[in-house]
Amino acid sequence: MVDFSRVQKELQECNRDINVSGISVNPKSDNLTNLIGTIPGPIGTPYEGGTFKIDINLPDGYPFEPPKMKFATKVWHPNISSQSGAICLDILKDQWSPALTLKTALLSIQALLSAPEPDDPQDAVVAQQYLKDYQTFASTARYWTESFAKISSLGVEEKVQKLVEMGFPEGLVRSTLEVVGGDENMALEKLCSA
Amino acid sequence: MDSEDDMHDANDAESLDDDFYSGETAMDSDDGDAADYEFIDNDSDDSDDLLSRRSQQNYTILNESDIHLRQEDDIMKIASILSISNVAAAILLRHYNWSVSKVNDEWFADEEKVRRVVGLLEDPRALPNVKELTCGICFEVYSSDSMRSAACGHPFCVTCWQGYISTSINDGPGCLMLRCPDPSCSAAVGQDMIVSMASHEDTEKYQRYFLRSFVEDNRKTKWCPAPGCDYAVDFIVGGGTFDVTCGCSYSFCWNCTEEAHRPVDCDTVSKWIMKNSAESENMNWILANSKPCPKCKRPIEKNQGCMHITCTPPCKFEFCWLCLGAWSDHGERTGGFYACNRYEAAKQEGVYDDTEKRREMAKNSLERYTHYYERWATNQSSRQKALADLQQMQSIHLEKLSDRQGQPESQLKFITEAWLQIVECRRVLKWTYAYGYYLPEREHGKRQFFEYLQGEAESGLERLHQCAEKELQTYLTGGPSKDFNEFRMKLAGLTSVTRNYFENLVRALENGLSDVDGHGGSSRTGGTRSLGAGSSKSRGSRSKGAARSSRATDDSAHWSCEYCTFANAKSATVCQMCQQRR
Incomplete structure (x- = not known):
């Protein structure tokens, strides 16, 4: 059975310093085993400016078993599958420890974005490009960031404004918009049913 | 010439390097007397020893x-x-x-x-x-x-x-x-x-x-692979064969932990066993969906993630899923792993395609395979039957026989010996069919010789089996018979001859039938001589046994191993048969 009181604590803890880390974790549904994590693209990398969503699935044995994580946002990176979003990261496999948290795992993924490990690739095509032709790699990665990781950022402030005017609290509006990937109608539906 | 002495040697399994061509004369002897047998029996009064005496004890059974x-x-x-x-x-x-x-x-x-x-x-x-x-x-x-x-x-x-x-x-x-x-x-x-x-x-x-x-995790010990057996075997590597007989009486090869399979080597056995189970659904699934860890051989299913596989503890071997090479060999130096060049290169060289091709061919030669498999399986079930007969013999018949013929049970060990020999021969014979299956078609000389040897082995074993099964019946049902000593002579003689024949057969096959050189130029080519019957070569090796010091110079192309008497090529420094140094 997932230790939900720990997950609750993790969520509070993580969202408390969201302004510092930029990393947030929110429940996707109401049972706390499906979550969505958000990490900002690290500054100084082709991912800068993008907001990346990560699908998190907590297995029954959590926290003694690692959470299952994969990118929901398409991303061009040697250690992340450009097709499925699967992540090649040791702490999500055999190096997991129950003393790690969702936030530390997301921080590690963020670190992976700034420091790819092409010697241990998930996506062979990307890894090869990274090593043989870094310029093309960087511009592809930037292009993917522009195309896939910024969709909701355009006009997000207007959407927030609109929903807040409807009478929903701003914090809730922002997190809901994030969960549904910026879709205004879906956010409204979710806010009304909550 | 004293034929009884030869027979004693053959009966005494402890002296492994006794002259293995001695059996031939024991067959002809019909003038032996009971006193000689009494001597043998007193010599080995512990019947539990029978099994263990058959092998060199370079291992310990642990419960x-x-x-x-x-x-x-x-x-x-x-x-x-x-x-x-x-x-x-x-x-x-x-x-x-x-x-x-x-x-x-x-x-x-x-x-x-x-x-x-x-x-x-x-x-x-x-x-x-x-x-x-x-x-x-x-x-x-x-x-x-x-x-x-x-x-x-x-x-x-x-x-x-x-x-x-x-x-x-x-x-x-x-x-x-x-x-x-x-x-x-x-x-x-x-x-x-x-x-x-x-x-x-x-x-x-x-x-x-x-x-x-x-x-x-201990390099020296392994579990007995027999189902339900809790014994482990501590093995001293070096010298002798890998064959081990566990306390549960199961014999297996310590190296590959399959059942004992001399004269066939471990690779052939694993190929054969894989082939036998190739039709089964399980094997199909495992083949299609998993690969064995290159180090510990446990099948691994890749269900997610990258090509960098780390086997589960305690193995923890890191390897590449594509080429199964060590991960440490994968790096920029070697050209990278993203599309594993080693794999691509091997594919281009045709290594992987060859495997495919071979698979295809195997399918086409299903008939040929069925021929060998049926005989392999028949000998396997014959062996099981003989084992059951042996047990029945020990638990019921020996006592009855001892009553009927007025002989102490200690005098009837030759019957147990005969049955143990039958069981062992069935095992060897079984594996010769796997051997035959993998013997290349194009080596006609070898095939001919092999089939001749196998045929002789079959008929020799039939003779022994017949004697131990049918002829014994008359003494089990009738009263004391004065022919019983003659029967004893015959069965013990047959046992010894068959043992010699099979021991030589095993050696010849392990040696890759090297007596047959493709051109068949020498007088030793297939069909002209049987392993049991005396030929000029076998007499030669006997005289070598008598004068050990001159062995090496006796035959300029070969040297004879001091331990197992195997004739090695001159260039070899280690005996090909028993791995002892020259």
């Missing part, structure tokens, strides 16, 4: 309490030599695969490094001296007396420790190398701590892994 004792012995030894606790000694031994000498060497070479690698802290730290502590896993606050830590002092609550320990135990033998849950800390978690917190069921599992580890 569970033997294993426990050895394990505890080793732990105590290390604990007292290094002046550390038993728990720490166990952790050290486990880490160095239960090699006492390796632990000693490493420890005294660099104690600090060993401590770091294994996770044994020199100064254990207690829990921080405060009233309340936060558990590093569930983040709840507890009073410090309900917290526990390993030697490093990182506090976790008992519930979380239990979850951590239980998950790890149910994850497999990796629990024997448990570390502190703190990711930055490598302090080992000892057996005492695990046992004190794990549930009863988990503790049992843990102890099981602990015992198994002593056998499985």
Whole structure:
């Protein structure tokens, strides 16, 4: 059975310093085993400016078993599958420890974005490009960031404004918009049913 | 010439390097007297020895309490030599695969490094001296007396420790190398701590892994692979064959842990067994969806992630899923792994395509395969039947026979010997069919010779089987017969001849039938001589046996091994048969 009181604590803890880390974790549904994590693209990398969503699935044995994580946002990176979003990261496999948290795992993924490990690739095509032709790699990665990781950022402030005017609290509006990937109608539906 | 002496030699399985062409004359002897047999029987009065006498004892059979004792012995030894606790000694031994000498060497070479690698802290730290502590896993606050830590002092609550320990135990033998849950800390978690917190069921599992580890991670020991058998075999590598007979009477090859398979080598056996089960659904699935770890051979299913595979503990071998090569060989140096060049290169060279092609061909030659498989399987079931007959003989018939013929049971061992020989011969014969299947079609000379030898073996064994089964019946049902001694002579003679024939057959096959050179130029080519019958060559080797010192110079192209008398090519420095140095 997932230790939900720990997950609750993790969520509070993580969202408390969201302004510092930029990393947030929110429940996707109401049972706390499906979550969505958000990490900002690290500054100084082709991912800068993008907001990346990560699908998190907590297995029954959590926290003694690692959470299952994969990118929901398409991303061009040697250690992340450009097709499925699967992540090649040791702490999500055999190096997991129950003393790690969702936030530390997301921080590690963020670190992976700034420091790819092409010697241990998930996506062979990307890894090869990274090593043989870094310029093309960087511009592809930037292009993917522009195309896939910024969709909701355009006009997000207007959407927030609109929903807040409807009478929903701003914090809730922002997190809901994030969960549904910026879709205004879906956010409204979710806010009304909550 | 004294034919009885030859027969004694052949009966005495302990003298393995006796002249193996001696059997031929024993057949002709019909003037032996009972006194000679009495001598043999007194010589070997322990009937339980029969099986073990058949092999060189370069191994020991261990039952569970033997294993426990050895394990505890080793732990105590290390604990007292290094002046550390038993728990720490166990952790050290486990880490160095239960090699006492390796632990000693490493420890005294660099104690600090060993401590770091294994996770044994020199100064254990207690829990921080405060009233309340936060558990590093569930983040709840507890009073410090309900917290526990390993030697490093990182506090976790008992519930979380239990979850951590239980998950790890149910994850497999990796629990024997448990570390502190703190990711930055490598302090080992000892057996005492695990046992004190794990549930009863988990503790049992843990102890099981602990015992198994002593056998499985130890280079010198293996479990007997017979179903339901709990014995382990401690093997001294070097010299002799890999054949081992367990305390449960199952014979197996220590090297590949398949059943004993002389004269066929381990690779052929694994190919053959794989082939036999190729039709089965299970095997199809495993072949299609998994690959064996290149190091420990456990099948691995790749269900996610990258090509960099790490086998589960204790193996932990890191390899490339595509080419199954060590991951350490994959790097920029070797051209990269992203599309594993090694794999692509091999594909271009046709290595992988060849495997495919061979698979296709095997399908087409299904008929040929069925021929060999049927005979292989028939001998297998014959052997099972003979084993059952042997057991019945020992439990019922021998006593009856002893009554009827007025002979003490100790005088009837030749019957058990005969049946044991039948069982052994069926086993050899069975494997010659796997041998025949893999003998290349194009080597006509060898094939002809092989089929001749196999045919002779079949008929020789039939003769022995017939005598032990049918002729014995008359003495089992009738009263005391004066012919009984004659029967004894005949059966013992047949046993000895058949044993010699099969021992030579095994050697000849293991030798790759090297007597036959493709051109068939020499007088030794197939069909002209049988292994049992005396030929000029066999007499030659006998005279060599008499004058050992001159062996090496006797035949300029070969040298005869001192231990097994195998004729090796001149260039070889180690005997091809028994691996002894020249």
